[in-house]
Amino acid sequence: MALALWECRPEPKNRGFGGGYRHALPWLGEGLLIAGGQRWARSRRLLTPAFHFDILHPYINIYNDSAELMLFLHTGYNTEIKRHPYVEAVTELSKIIDIRTRNVLLHPNFVFYLTSMGKTFKKHCDYVHSVAKEVIDRRKNKLKEAKSPTKKYLDFLDILLTARDENGVGLTDLEIRNEVDTFLFEGHDTTASGISWILYALASHPEFQRKCQEEIDAILEDKADEKIEWEDLPKFEYLTQCIKEGMRINPPVPAVARALSKKMTIDGITYLPGTMVALNMYLLHHNPTVWKNPEIYDPERFSKENIDKIGPFDFCPFAAGPRNCIGQNFAMNEEKVLLARFLHRYTIELDPTHVTEKAFALVLRAPNGIKVIVKKRKQ
Numbered sequence: 022m023a024l025a026l027w028e029c030r031p032e033p034k035n036r037g038f039g040g041g042y043r044h045a046l047p048w049l050g051e052g053l054l055i056a057g058g059q060r061w062a063r064s065r066r067l068l069t070p071a072f073h074f075d076i077l078h079p080y081i082n083i084y085n086d087s088a089e090l091m092l093f094l095h096t097g098y099n100t101e102i103k104r105h106p107y108v109e110a111v112t113e114l115s116k117i118i119d120i121r122t123r124n125v126l127l128h129p130n131f132v133f134y135l136t137s138m139g140k141t142f143k144k145h146c147d148y149v150h151s152v153a154k155e156v157i158d159r160r161k162n163k164l165k166e167a168k169s170p171t172k173k174y175l176d177f178l179d180i181l182l183t184a185r186d187e188n189g190v191g192l193t194d195l196e197i198r199n200e201v202d203t204f205l206f207e208g209h210d211t212t213a214s215g216i217s218w219i220l221y222a223l224a225s226h227p228e229f230q231r232k233c234q235e236e237i238d239a240i241l242e243d244k245a246d247e248k249i250e251w252e253d254l255p256k257f258e259y260l261t262q263c264i265k266e267g268m269r270i271n272p273p274v275p276a277v278a279r280a281l282s283k284k285m286t287i288d289g290i291t292y293l294p295g296t297m298v299a300l301n302m303y304l305l306h307h308n309p310t311v312w313k314n315p316e317i318y319d320p321e322r323f324s325k326e327n328i329d330k331i332g333p334f335d336f337c338p339f340a341a342g343p344r345n346c347i348g349q350n351f352a353m354n355e356e357k358v359l360l361a362r363f364l365h366r367y368t369i370e371l372d373p374t375h376v377t378e379k380a381f382a383l384v385l386r387a388p389n390g391i392k393v394i395v396k397k398r399k400q
């Protein structure tokens with residue numbers, strides 16, 4: 022009998038002293054990313070309907086609107102693009118968690134919160150929690166006024182607020198806030214990193230970029246408003262190959278970690294329960310025993326002819342098993358729309374004066390930025 026994901030018992034996240042996830046607890050709480058055991062199983066069961074195709078379908082309009090805004094900003098010369106304070110705070114929080122995880126002296130709470138970094142962390146946590154609370158309260162009031170959700174389409178927040186388990190019990194206010202914070206982080210930073218590194222790969226390989234553009238031009242040929250419909254998404258076959266290869270060579274989440282729940286023997290060495298195990302997706306995707314010529318960006322690896330040669334655990338940008346990414350379809354759809362709309366209008370080239378560096382944090386970052394030259398296409 023096949024088990025639903027939440028009926029499996031995944032290895033827990035390492036939240037003990039020294040474990041990386043522990044440092045994100047004051048920010049994300051026991052949301053889906055960090056929770057374990059029964060709490061995780063209940064939340065995963067309640068939240069899975071939020072990623073059903075029927076719920077994802079109307080988000081296509083939001084992806085298109087976001088693409089529109091991004092393209093508009095590109096047309097303005099000297100436009101100073103200010104990041105939202107929420108995005109600034111999340112970036113700082115994830116940077117601090119990364120620094121803290123690598124420095125054992127900052128692990129004890131009583132030391133960390135005495136440092137200026139600890140105080141900044143607390144300040145940003147309070148701010149992001151207040152934003153999440155405001156969003157939740159606003160929607161709660163709307164739902165109260167309407168008595169029951171009357172919108173044609175429910176979104177993620179409606180589902181969080183109205184979900185009930187088999188005993189008719191919903192999520193508490195704190196559980197809802199933890200999920201909102203988790204999804205705002207997991208849903209934004211990861212996709213932003215993915216799109217940036219895919220654009221970098223395509224700027225480095227004009228031949229693949231041109232092939233994507235030919236495909237995009239053919240799909241958008243008769244659309245004066247350039248709007249991508251839900252039905253168009255499966256047509257972007259070559260773009261999808263480039264996206265997957267982009268996430269192979271630069272996985273947005275470079276590593277995850279677990280604590281062993283039972284003894285495990287790897288290469289003749291036995292590890293005891295509780296041992297922390299880091300699973301490095303970046304190294305997996307660059308391992309020459311798994312991938313031939315791993316440093317070469319080659320979208321043909323994901324062509325119809327070749328895709329069956331890829332093993333089930335060779336390509337893991339969204340992790341694997343019961344604790345895989347719940348938002349992976351959402352993310353793939355968003356990446357397709359944003360990249361297709363961008364490449365339809367513009368061609369990008371690498372800035373030859375800039376050296377792009379990689380930093381392995383909670384998400385894969387480019388500490389000094391990715392610089393490309395953007396040229397309007399003649400059509």
Ligand code: HEM
Binds near residue numbers: 274338339345351
């Ligand atoms: C390119 C984009 C994305 C990538 C590469 C990505 C990758 C991942 C990975 C590797 C994990 C496992 C993390 C771990 O074990 O510590 C994960 C979990 C998760 N992701 Fe994503 N993600 C992406 C987008 C999204 C989006 C758009 C959402 C929500 C809208 C989302 C929500 C989550 C949540 C809630 C979890 C925890 C799931 C659980 O433990 O049951 N992710 N993601």
